[in-house]
Amino acid sequence: MALRHEPTAPYHSAQDALRVLETVAQHAAGVTGGELSRATRLGPERLTALLRMLRREGYVEQGGDGAYVTGNALARLGSARGRDQALHDKIQQNLDRLRDTVGAAVYISRYIDGEVEVTHYADGPTTPAVHEWVDFRYSAHATAVGKSLLTQLDHNARRDHLARHKPARLTSRTITSDRVLLSRLAAQPPTVPVLDLQEYAIGTVCAAVPITAGSAVGCLALSLPVEHAHRLRRAADQLNRSAAPVLLSLAI
Known part of the structure; x- marks a missing residue:
C-alpha cells in the first residue's frame, strides 16, 4: 500500500519533541535549557513551548538546579514490562483532556x-460518542474518520478500499459516487480538517485531522450533536492544535 504523507503541524511538533527527549535521555545528570537549545537547534520560544508540553505529559522533569531529566511517564513507556498498559493509559489521559478541552467526544482511528479501526475514544455525559449504527469499517466513505484515513493513501489504495466497500447511501447527504468521492479526497489539503456534515448519521457532525507517523496511517477525530454544528470548525482547529501530545505518545 502506497501512502500519501504530507507532514502537518502536530507531526512537526512531535518530531521536535522527540529530538528534545532524545537529548535529555543522553544526559542522565540533567541538561540545561541552553544546552538543549544548542543540541537541538531549536529557538528559545519553540523550545520553551515543547518543554512545557513535555513536563505536563510527565516525559521530562526539572530539578531544583533548573536542569531537565527524563520523567516517570517516559520511563514507564520505555519499559518492556507493562508498556502496553502504560501506553493505553497515556493515550486515554490525552483523549480525556482533549474531550474536556474541545467539548466533544474524541477518537483515535487507524x-x-x-x-x-477506532482504537481509542473518550466520551462523557455531555459529550456523547456517535452511535455506530453502520460498522465504521464499511462506512469510510461517509465518516470524517474514514475520509481522513483515505486521504492519506494513494489513489490506487483508495480505489482498492472503495472496491472492497462499495459506498452505500446512509443519509441523503452521503456521497455514493466513487468518482466524486475520489475527486474530493484528492483535493483535500492535509492540513485542513475533514468534515462529516450528517453524511454518516442524521443528527451528528464530525471532524478529523491526520496523526501520521512513519508508515502508520491514523487520525484524531471529534463528534458533536448537530445542534452544536456551529462549533465544529472551531473545535476541529482546536483538535488539530492539540494533536501533538497524542502523536508523541504513539511515536515514543
Whole structure:
C-alpha cells in the first residue's frame, strides 16, 4: 500500500519533541535549557513551548538546579514490562483532556490491514460518542474518520478500499459516487480538517485531522450533536492544535 504523507503541524511538533527527549535521555545528570537549545537547534520560544508540553505529559522533569531529566511517564513507556498498559493509559489521559478541552467526544482511528479501526475514544455525559449504527469499517466513505484515513493513501489504495466497500447511501447527504468521492479526497489539503456534515448519521457532525507517523496511517477525530454544528470548525482547529501530545505518545 502506497501512502500519501504530507507532514502537518502536530507531526512537526512531535518530531521536535522527540529530538528534545532524545537529548535529555543522553544526559542522565540533567541538561540545561541552553544546552538543549544548542543540541537541538531549536529557538528559545519553540523550545520553551515543547518543554512545557513535555513536563505536563510527565516525559521530562526539572530539578531544583533548573536542569531537565527524563520523567516517570517516559520511563514507564520505555519499559518492556507493562508498556502496553502504560501506553493505553497515556493515550486515554490525552483523549480525556482533549474531550474536556474541545467539548466533544474524541477518537483515535487507524488504517490497519486495509480496514478502518477506532482504537481509542473518550466520551462523557455531555459529550456523547456517535452511535455506530453502520460498522465504521464499511462506512469510510461517509465518516470524517474514514475520509481522513483515505486521504492519506494513494489513489490506487483508495480505489482498492472503495472496491472492497462499495459506498452505500446512509443519509441523503452521503456521497455514493466513487468518482466524486475520489475527486474530493484528492483535493483535500492535509492540513485542513475533514468534515462529516450528517453524511454518516442524521443528527451528528464530525471532524478529523491526520496523526501520521512513519508508515502508520491514523487520525484524531471529534463528534458533536448537530445542534452544536456551529462549533465544529472551531473545535476541529482546536483538535488539530492539540494533536501533538497524542502523536508523541504513539511515536515514543
